[in-house]
Amino acid sequence: MPLNIHLLIPELVLLSFIILMVILDFFVRDKRQIGVVGVVGTVVTGLALILVPKKGSALMGLVIQDPAAVFFKFLFLIVALSILYMAILYDERIKHWKGEFYILILFAILGMMFLASAYDFITLFVSLELMAVSLYILATYMKDDTRSIEAGFKYLVTGALASGFLLYGISFLYGYTGYTGFEEVAGALGQGRGGFLTLGLFLVILGLTFKLSSIPFYIWAPDVYEGSPTPVTALIAAGSKTAGFVVAMRLLFTVLGPVKEEWIGLVVFLSGATILLGNLAAMPQKNIKRMLAYAGIGSAGYLLIGIAAASILGAEAMMFYLLTYIFAIIGSFLAIVIFSRVSGSDSIDAYIGLSRRSPLLAATLFIGLLSLAGVPPLGGFIAKFYIFAAAVKEGLIGLAVVGVVMAIVSMYYFLLVVKRMYLIEPEVVEPIELNLLTRATLYGVNIVTILLGIYPGPFTDWLMEVAKDFF
Amino acid sequence: MITLYHYLVLSCILFAIGVAGVLLRRNILIVLMSLELVFNSVNISLAAFSHFLQSMAGKVFVVFTITVAAAEVAVGLAILVVIFRQKKTVYVEDLSEMRH
Amino acid sequence: MLLDYLPVLIMAVFVAFIATMTLFVSSLVRPSRPYPKKNQPYECGVDPIGEASTGRIRIHYFVIAILFIIFDVETLYLFPWAVVLKEIGLFGYIEMFIFIFLLLIGLIYAWVKGALEWES
Numbered sequence: 001m002p003l004n005i006h007l008l009i010p011e012l013v014l015l016s017f018i019i020l021m022v023i024l025d026f027f028v029r030d031k032r033q034i035g036v037v038g039v040v041g042t043v044v045t046g047l048a049l050i051l052v053p054k055k056g057s058a059l060m061g062l063v064i065q066d067p068a069a070v071f072f073k074f075l076f077l078i079v080a081l082s083i084l085y086m087a088i089l090y091d092e093r094i095k096h097w098k099g100e101f102y103i104l105i106l107f108a109i110l111g112m113m114f115l116a117s118a119y120d121f122i123t124l125f126v127s128l129e130l131m132a133v134s135l136y137i138l139a140t141y142m143k144d145d146t147r148s149i150e151a152g153f154k155y156l157v158t159g160a161l162a163s164g165f166l167l168y169g170i171s172f173l174y175g176y177t178g179y180t181g182f183e184e185v186a187g188a189l190g191q192g193r194g195g196f197l198t199l200g201l202f203l204v205i206l207g208l209t210f211k212l213s214s215i216p217f218y219i220w221a222p223d224v225y226e227g228s229p230t231p232v233t234a235l236i237a238a239g240s241k242t243a244g245f246v247v248a249m250r251l252l253f254t255v256l257g258p259v260k261e262e263w264i265g266l267v268v269f270l271s272g273a274t275i276l277l278g279n280l281a282a283m284p285q286k287n288i289k290r291m292l293a294y295a296g297i298g299s300a301g302y303l304l305i306g307i308a309a310a311s312i313l314g315a316e317a318m319m320f321y322l323l324t325y326i327f328a329i330i331g332s333f334l335a336i337v338i339f340s341r342v343s344g345s346d347s348i349d350a351y352i353g354l355s356r357r358s359p360l361l362a363a364t365l366f367i368g369l370l371s372l373a374g375v376p377p378l379g380g381f382i383a384k385f386y387i388f389a390a391a392v393k394e395g396l397i398g399l400a401v402v403g404v405v406m407a408i409v410s411m412y413y414f415l416l417v418v419k420r421m422y423l424i425e426p427e428v429v430e431p432i433e434l435n436l437l438t439r440a441t442l443y444g445v446n447i448v449t450i451l452l453g454i455y456p457g458p459f460t461d462w463l464m465e466v467a468k469d470f471f
Numbered sequence: 472m473i474t475l476y477h478y479l480v481l482s483c484i485l486f487a488i489g490v491a492g493v494l495l496r497r498n499i500l501i502v503l504m505s506l507e508l509v510f511n512s513v514n515i516s517l518a519a520f521s522h523f524l525q526s527m528a529g530k531v532f533v534v535f536t537i538t539v540a541a542a543e544v545a546v547g548l549a550i551l552v553v554i555f556r557q558k559k560t561v562y563v564e565d566l567s568e569m570r571h
Numbered sequence: 572m573l574l575d576y577l578p579v580l581i582m583a584v585f586v587a588f589i590a591t592m593t594l595f596v597s598s599l600v601r602p603s604r605p606y607p608k609k610n611q612p613y614e615c616g617v618d619p620i621g622e623a624s625t626g627r628i629r630i631h632y633f634v635i636a637i638l639f640i641i642f643d644v645e646t647l648y649l650f651p652w653a654v655v656l657k658e659i660g661l662f663g664y665i666e667m668f669i670f671i672f673l674l675l676i677g678l679i680y681a682w683v684k685g686a687l688e689w690e691s
Contacts, residue, residue: 019676026683122532129539136546143553150566153550157502160543161493164509167536168486171513171529175520180528223569473573534647541644545637552633 004058007065010048010073011113017041018106021099031098035088038102042080042109049073057119061181064119067466071319072116072246075326079239080109082330085441086231086337093341094229095144108134108235112243121170121180124247128166128211131243132159135236139228151227158220159210166207172200182255189258201256201263205270208251211244213293214274214300222281225293230340233289234333237296238326245303245322249315252307253470260310267308272402275301279406283413288336288348291413292329295372298410299325302387305399309390315467317386320460324371324379324452331445332368335361342432348417353426361432362421364442369414371449374407379452386460478519485512499554499561503547510540634686645674 005012018041021034028034049070057064083105094101111131118124136159140152174180176196177188189197210217225233256263278298285291299321306318336346339361343350355362371380384407391400434442452459485508492505514533521529551561558565652659652667681687 019673022676022680122528122535125532126535126539129543133539133542133546136543136550140550140553143557146557147568149550149553149557150568153499153554153566156543156547156550157493157506160506160547161490161509163539163543164486164489164506164513167510167513168516170532171516171520174517174529174532175524178520178524178526178528180532226569534651537647538644541640545641548633548637552630 002058003060004056007052007056007058008063009052010045011110013048014041014045014106014110014113017044018103018110021103021106025099025103028099031102032088032091034099035084035091035102038084038106039081041106042077042084046074046077049077059123061183062120062123063114063117064182065117066469068249068319068469069116071463071466072242073113075242075323076109076112076116076239079112079235079242079326079330080106082334082441082445083231083235083239086234086334089337089341089438090229090231094141097141101138101141104134104138105231105235107131108138108239112239112246115243116246118247118250119182121174121182121185124251125163125167125170128243128247129163131240132163135159135232135240138232138235139224141229141232145227147227148229149227151224154220155224155228158217162207162210162217164207165203166210169200169203169205169207172196172203176200182250186255186258189256197259198262201259202266204251205263205266208244208248209270211240212248212300212304213241213244213297214304215270215277218274218277218297218300221297222290222293225296226287226290226346230289230333230337230346233292234329234337237292237333238329241296241300242322242326245307245318248307249318249470253310253315257310257471264308264310267304268396268399271301271304271308272399273301274298274304275402275406277301279410279413282410285413286348287346288351288417289346291348291417292332292372295410295414296329298406299372301406302384302403305387305391305396305403308396308399309394311390311394312464312467312471313386313393314390315470316460316463317383317390319463319467320386320452320456321383323459323463324383324449327445327449327452328368328371328378328380330368331364331442331449332372334442334445335365335368338434338438339365339432348420351417352420352424353429354421356426356429358432358434360434360439360442364446365421366418367446367449369417371453373411373414375411377450377453379449379456382453382456382460475519475523478515482512482516482519485509485515497562497564499551499563502563503544503551506547507540507544510536510543631689638681638686642674642678 017037021037021041024034024037025031053065054067054070055065084102087101087105091098108131111127111129111134114123114127115131118127136152136156139155140149142148170180173185173196177185179185179188206216209215210220213221224236228236252260252263252267275298278294278296278301282291282294282298285294303318303321306314306321308314309317339351339354340346351365354365367378371378374380374384384403388400388403391397391403489505489508489512492508493502496502496505514536517529517533517536521527521533554566555561648670649667652663656663
């Protein structure tokens with residue numbers, strides 16, 4: 001198999017920019033400039049990604065490039081842009097090592113990009129850990145804030161334990177097939193040499209649930225979401241979860257697809273339980289980041305329905321769901337970051353009367369949250385619709401019913417925030433000033449979310465083609 | 472005769488001890504040591520499979536696992552230092568500021 | 572096969588037995604009169620001074636130790652590379668230099684940021 005280094009040019013470009021940022025960090029005083037260099041690097045990487053071939057395998061089959069990988073890499077770059085922008089807005093709250101904050105964000109993104117292409121268990125594991133270790137450091141970043149330290153520690157311990165499970169599962173799959181490359185593993189599944197398959201599958205799925213933040217490794221999510229610096233929370237919510245689902249799709253559809261009757265039952269159970277837990281636990285929350293953590297757990301449950309469907313429609317629904325989810329999360333967290341600069345608080349009660357103080361900010365949060373809840377005509381509605389359609393088509397009626405009921409429940413806690421923003425008279429009425437760039441960004445994110453809802457046709461048609469790569 | 476299964480049982484026991492250590496021990500340092508045990512039990516299993524299947528991939532994997540585990544534990548130790556400086560404690564139960 | 576290891580086991584038991592016996596017998600025979608001077612850590616006969624006397628070490632050793640672990644483990648990749656160097660040719664040779672270059676950036680980073688300074 002050839003080396004095909006040219007397929008990795010986007011990643012290499014991003015890595016060069018990261019190294020450039022490390023070196024610039026020695027000289028630059030205002031660390032926000034490093035963030036700007038990071039933004040430029042992300043854009044250049046995106047341009048390189050447009051130009052590289054969209055099909056092929058590189059590094060002796062360790063990584064693969066297919067339209068699905070390219071789609072997810074673009075998603076990660078969008079996440080990178082918005083998180084870097086949030087970090088620049090958040091800059092004054094970070095006391096120490098400001099430059100490294102931007103560098104570590106891009107390291108995490110680099111890990112995610114490699115994850116989207118991983119076609120060997122070794123690549124998968126190393127890129128997963130590149131992302132995870134960067135995120136552990138980022139979660140602990142506010143080292144004067146005990147909540148951030150606590151979040152980082154919990155994240156690290158659960159994350160490392162989940163990695164251990166994943167790795168142990170991989171070792172059994174390796175023992176069963178004798179290979180670590182996905183293609184060889186998929187080929188050797190039929191003619192096994194021992195009964196390790198079920199055990200390996202079980203452990204791999206358990207290990208992956210940490211990244212997806214679904215049952216059983218969900219326990220870190222609320223604390224980490226609440227304690228981490230807000231841009232990092234957004235990165236974990238949007239990036240890390242998407243990366244987890246890319247791996248899950250690649251692994252379960254492409255590699256372990258031939259033995260799907262072994263794992264579908266487990267995934268159906270995890271999915272149903274996660275939807276119930278996430279949405280019910282989100283209701284009593286007082287902190288908006290904590291509430292979004294539980295909402296994220298609920299979303300992981302919906303996405304797992306797509307995995308349980310194990311069909312092209314399911315994969316397509318998951319990709320569309322992730323697309324809308326990322327834009328909803330980016331919009332909501334941009335609003336949260338900007339608002340917390342003014343109010344200094346993340347509690348839901350602080351949002352009282354936001355619509356009087358800044359209609360645009362309130363509208364962004366409104367659209368983001370309602371898209372997460374799946375209200376028409378926003379993108380989240382179409383995404384949930386496709387997920388349920390995929391489930392029904394594969395005969396998972398029960399799961400679809402649980403999903404629909406819980407989607408209605410989820411509107412309750414999202415509307416609690418909306419009620420505070422729009423219906424309760426505020427004590428402070430001082431308007432929140434937004435500069436032109438911020439306004440443009442917020443408008444952009446909102447337009448995308450609405451566009452995905454009212455005119456999803458081109459996206460879904462294209463994703464349908466892309467989804468075929470997984471099977 | 473030492474067979475594959477001896478190694479697998481050993482790795483399984485070590486894995487169980489490691490997981491139990493992570494979940495039950497109160498001292499953060501011992502939690503981190505248990506994590507190391509988890510990773511190394513996997514290394515035993517990978518190396519054993521690699522030897523008995525006559526395949527090199529497992530040994531390559533072991534090298535990567537060792538590196539990654541070192542990176543992870545280095546970050547863990549750094550977090551431990553920060554925890555100790557801020558809270559003057561190394562016990563897990565003192566980290567419970569955020570509760571539902 | 573397992574029996575081949577029997578001598579090792581016997582050896583281990585024997586050594587452990589001798590060591591415990593020596594300690595036990597000498598504890599019966601020797602006088603035990605501890606006093607503060609005697610319990611002090613041994614620093615070449617001088618009164619202990621500085622940080623070591625409190626039983627604590629500087630956190631900085633810790634940072635150095637962490638850095639050491641990381642760089643030490645990275646060296647792991649040099650061994651397999653050295654073994655197959657002739658087979659992988661020029662490409663592998665250059666690739667390892669890229670790897671070492673990246674490590675070097677890490678080292679320079681640690682240096683510039685003051686992780687290797689003793690006084691801070």
